[in-house]
Amino acid sequence: MNIEVERVWDLQQVVSQLADRERLLSVKPESFAAIDAEYQSANEEMQKLEQSLETMSKERRRVDGELQEQQEVLKKYQGNLMQVKNQQQYAAAWKEIDATRKQVKELEDAVLKSMTDAEAVQKQLDERRAGFDELKARYDASHAEWQSSLSDLRSELEVLRTKQEQIESGISEKLKREFWRVAKHRGGVAVARVDGETCSGCRTRIRPALAQQLKRGELVKCEGCSRILYPETTES
Numbered sequence: 001m002n003i004e005v006e007r008v009w010d011l012q013q014v015v016s017q018l019a020d021r022e023r024l025l026s027v028k029p030e031s032f033a034a035i036d037a038e039y040q041s042a043n044e045e046m047q048k049l050e051q052s053l054e055t056m057s058k059e060r061r062r063v064d065g066e067l068q069e070q071q072e073v074l075k076k077y078q079g080n081l082m083q084v085k086n087q088q089q090y091a092a093a094w095k096e097i098d099a100t101r102k103q104v105k106e107l108e109d110a111v112l113k114s115m116t117d118a119e120a121v122q123k124q125l126d127e128r129r130a131g132f133d134e135l136k137a138r139y140d141a142s143h144a145e146w147q148s149s150l151s152d153l154r155s156e157l158e159v160l161r162t163k164q165e166q167i168e169s170g171i172s173e174k175l176k177r178e179f180w181r182v183a184k185h186r187g188g189v190a191v192a193r194v195d196g197e198t199c200s201g202c203r204t205r206i207r208p209a210l211a212q213q214l215k216r217g218e219l220v221k222c223e224g225c226s227r228i229l230y231p232e233t234t235e236s
């Protein structure tokens with residue numbers, strides 16, 4: 001058999017193995033993807049709870065400030081009450097005191113309510129945090145496992161790349177260019193084995209004249225997909 005065809009066939013095997021491993025490198029394994037999703041959503045939920053606590057505490061500071069102001073106002077009105085000179089002024093002062101007291105009461109209620117709400121959110125956050133250490137430990141372990149499996153893959157890739165270089169050094173520049181041109185347009189597969197007198201890459205039938213050329217050890221390309229044909233190895 002044509003030695004160069006033999007070499008491009010070997011090159012194709014290595015190139016396909018490389019592609020497989022490169023794909024594996026870029027994909028999160030299912031085992032990690034599941035825990036990763038759980039971890040990210042727990043993180044997001046805690047962040048949301050922290051944010052709403054933050055918003056609530058801002059709002060409470062605002063209401064607290066208003067409450068203090070109204071309490072000052074109330075004191076002032078109560079002081080005024082001592083200085084009224086007649087029944088009319090007395091009634092007017094009381095009216096203001098009543099209105100302000102009402103406002104103070106409303107603000108006090110609002111502060112209480114916001115404290116209760118914040119406690120409930122804080123409780124949820126505490127519960128989340130309590131379970132988070134265990135989740136993080138599982139996440140870290142799974143991540144480390146994935147990374148160590150990647151390091152095996154990476155060393156396999158290195159071995160394959162060396163092999164690829166060795167094989168390529170035995171192939172003429174012209175054929176190498178041809179190989180990569182076809183590989184680029186045919187999903188990384190530039191060499192196809194003949195299988196039952198058809199191209200295994202595209203199922204095009206090999207004409208008898210081409211089959212003869214192949215038998216003689218010539219370099220033949222598929223008429224359907226332009227892939228370099230690798231003869232059926234019933235005889236050698």
Ligand SMILES: [Zn+2]
Nearest residue numbers: 199202222225
């Ligand atoms: Zn073909």
